[in-house]
Amino acid sequence: MAKAVLAVSHPVLEVKPRKDYINHFRQAKPLEGIFFADFIGEVVEKKSRRKSAHYSACYDAIIKHLNEFSRFYDCDIFTNSVTEEFLDDFIIYLENCGLRHNTIVGYILKMQSMIRKASQYNYAVDATYDAIDIRTEPTFAVFLSMNEITRIYYYKFENQDKRKAKERIRDLFVVGCLTALRYSDYSTLTADNLQNGYIVKRTKKTNVDVKVPAHDYVKEIFAKYNVQIPSGLCIQYFNKYLKLIMREIGLNDKITFSYTEGGELKTVTREKWELISSHTARRSAATNMYLTGRMKTLEIMKLTGHRSEQNFFRYIRLTNDDTARSISGDMFFRK
Structure with a gap:
């Protein structure tokens, strides 16, 4: 008597282009810069499952401000566009948006972290992105005795x-x-x-x-x-x-x-x-x-x-x- 064969269904996965993870970091010449907002979006999408909802929300706000800045000044912002001069202008833009100082500091530090990551991925970045030294101010909050x-x-x-x-x-x-x-x-x-x-x-x-x-x-x-x-x-x-x-x-x-x-x-x-x-x-x-x-x-x-x-x-x-x-x-x- 023939035995019944149990059919096991597997999810159909979309075939992705092959990635060479090793050589990606060993290229002698850096890749060109890519749109900074797109790069942030890709990184956040990969990590969002392991992070809290606040993680994605914060970077979504940064991407929104980057896109608004780009439209306002009619400029494209690549990973190698993030220079000391750009960050100075971006800080002024955020201040004009009425944001608090510590919120701005948080955004800048996260952007610098993303540029550092882009450099590790071998995308072109500008060496002055880390020259901005901006620090948080003491915060005030009450507590109950x-x-x-x-x-x-x-x-x-x-x-x-x-x-x-x-x-x-x-x-x-x-x-x-x-x-x-x-x-x-x-x-x-x-x-x-x-x-x-x-x-x-x-x-x-x-x-x-x-x-x-x-x-x-x-x-x-x-x-x-x-x-x-x-x-x-x-x-x-x-x-x-x-x-x-x-x-x-x-x-x-x-x-x-x-x-x-x-x-x-x-x-x-x-x-x-x-x-x-x-x-x-x-x-x-x-x-x-x-x-x-x-x-x-x-x-x-x-x-x-x-x-x-x-x-x-x-x-x-x-x-x-x-x-x-x-x-x-x-x-x-x-x-």
């Missing part, structure tokens, strides 16, 4: 709707303030993430596993919602109503700070509630852990998922008063 977080947690809302939306958003925010997770992570917590008194989560942005001891408030919030804490809110909706909630609670201290926008230094004064967003939670958790003085930096980094101290300390928001109080008990200041 443990006293403020406690005040937020115990605040009693009046005249709520049936869904108790204010209370649900407040509770979710408090979870973020005590876990140091990003919004994409603390807004998607489920019963499975609470394990033996710990919050266990694989982070969406960096794809690393973190394990954070669950604060008593966090345990109470899980119990309050029968282990199904509020979730599913888009970040824009969350941030919009979070500010209104913080205003109602009374976080209205006046805060003055400066930043560069459109090439001009601006100084503004805002009430604290206006500066609070979903990411304030993560920043507050990292800062408050650090301020205890009992946790080592590397231990906190394990909880936050940071891989370098440089990136970690960008989250720590200490005022001069905080620093003075922290070190005032040291024996150095005693007889």
Whole structure:
């Protein structure tokens, strides 16, 4: 009796031209320059599956500005068109677009990185692309002290709707303030993430596993919602109503700070509630852990998922008063 042959279907793959990966980097003469925006698009497309959505969005913005610059000045931008002179002009263009200084710095550094990669791919590049030395300015962001977080947690809302939306958003925010997770992570917590008194989560942005001891408030919030804490809110909706909630609670201290926008230094004064967003939670958790003085930096980094101290300390928001109080008990200041 003949045996039945099981047919196995394979996806039909388009045949691509053969690539010589070895000799590509060994040509004596560099290739001609190619359109810079096209090169960026090709590189990003290859890497986008392994990166977060923010990765593609950032480069999409750069490509958009490159194309606008090209149309405005009626010029073609190749990989070997990116010179020191071009970058100077492009920075002025971005400033005229009203972008903040640190946003511009991020764009320029990413463009330089792409030109460096084009050079590695043996495309023609100009040697002066790396001559621009532009650095970020100190950023300003608020954090919430443990006293403020406690005040937020115990605040009693009046005249709520049936869904108790204010209370649900407040509770979710408090979870973020005590876990140091990003919004994409603390807004998607489920019963499975609470394990033996710990919050266990694989982070969406960096794809690393973190394990954070669950604060008593966090345990109470899980119990309050029968282990199904509020979730599913888009970040824009969350941030919009979070500010209104913080205003109602009374976080209205006046805060003055400066930043560069459109090439001009601006100084503004805002009430604290206006500066609070979903990411304030993560920043507050990292800062408050650090301020205890009992946790080592590397231990906190394990909880936050940071891989370098440089990136970690960008989250720590200490005022001069905080620093003075922290070190005032040291024996150095005693007889």
